[in-house]
Amino acid sequence: MADKRFLITEFHNGSVEVVPREWVNKKMKKVQWPRDLTNTKMEKAIRNSIIPNEDWETFSLTRILGASDSFGRAKKKADMAIYTSSISDSDDDGDGKRKRKIRRRLLTEDSSSEEERPSIVVPEEQSSRPCVPEFPSVECQAGKPVEVQGEREQQDDTAKVESSRLPGRDISLQILKSIEALKHEILLLRKQVSSLEQRSSSSSQSDEPGVARKTSFPVCGxxxxxxxxxxxxxxxxxxxxxxxxxxxxxxxxxxxxxxxxxxxxxxxxxxxxxxxxxxxxxxxxxxxxxxxxxxxxxxxxxxxxxxxxxxxxxxxxxxxxxxxxxxxxxxxxxxxxx
Known part of the structure; x- marks a missing residue:
């Protein structure tokens, strides 16, 4: 996975997306994400592996699901990761240790088609693996203290905040701000038109008696x-x-x-x-x-x-x-x- 160009990542809110390796930090725990891009421009930015800017946002990653040198194969694996727990093959790497759970992707071409996709149900008798609990299990490693409940709740709150700041939400807020700005400009234009109408109605009369001009419009000669x-x-x-x-x-x-x-x-x-x-x-x-x-x-x-x-x-x-x-x-x- 170390030499692959594209990574298949899972965000804290369950979203799965292909990102260039340059966007992910060395510890594979954080990813930089551009602001206010359409799906087409976002996919082009990922495909071309553009260099991150300083104004990009940073989100936490749950894990790296796989990697590939080809954007097309990586995208196909990301689509597969929505329905199956295994996305690795002979060309691409992946940890393959995910519970079966449907996740939405950050970039979607047709949201209605995803809603119509059926969920994959695995019968209990066919699964030899134990049931995975809702909350992540606490792993006690040598030299590391066991994670306490307070720290776990703090991490959950951080994940919720990061989820609320995902690119789709930023675009919606930007659209609302633009609409409010347009309303303000229309109000100013109406005030200007009203002021012009008032000046037009009063301009037909001279301000001071005795200064009326002799020449009338239009001037012909x-x-x-x-x-x-x-x-x-x-x-x-x-x-x-x-x-x-x-x-x-x-x-x-x-x-x-x-x-x-x-x-x-x-x-x-x-x-x-x-x-x-x-x-x-x-x-x-x-x-x-x-x-x-x-x-x-x-x-x-x-x-x-x-x-x-x-x-x-x-x-x-x-x-x-x-x-x-x-x-x-x-x-x-x-x-x-x-």
């Missing part, structure tokens, strides 16, 4: 845009426009910026601009309206950066020629030319 740019030099009007734009709404910063630009600029005017004035177009970032959109975006999405806002504005203005039937019109013109 360059002269109108220049006039609006002059109006935005007034801090009160700028603050009013920023508040109005921040309440337009959008699932993310890019959607919000697109909705704000649709509200502020007519498509015919948007086609004449790019964010930084490239490809012979006019520079939109030089207008104060761009600064208003930048501030409004950071109010609604505090983690948005200047570069992200600039990229979203560039993308919207670049696609202006395809809106309002522009793309279809270009396709038709190409067909006519052909």
């Amino acid at each position: 360059e002269e109108e845009l220049a006039s609006f740019n002059e109006e935005l030099t007034n801090p009160a009007i700028m603050a009013s426009v920023v508040k109005e734009l921040s309440s337009v709404g959008g699932m993310n910063a890019q959607k919000l910026i697109a909705n704000m630009l649709k509200k502020c600029l007519a498509n015919s005017l948007a086609q004449k601009y790019s964010c930084c004035g490239r490809k012979g177009k006019k520079n939109f970032s030089s207008h104060l309206l761009f600064q208003a959109i930048l501030r409004a975006t950071k109010i609604a999405f505090t983690q948005a950066t200047d570069l992200e806002v600039q990229a979203a504005v560039s993308k919207f203005l670049a696609g202006a020629k395809d809106r309002e039937g522009g793309r279809q019109e270009r396709r038709l013109s190409k067909i006519v030319q052909i």
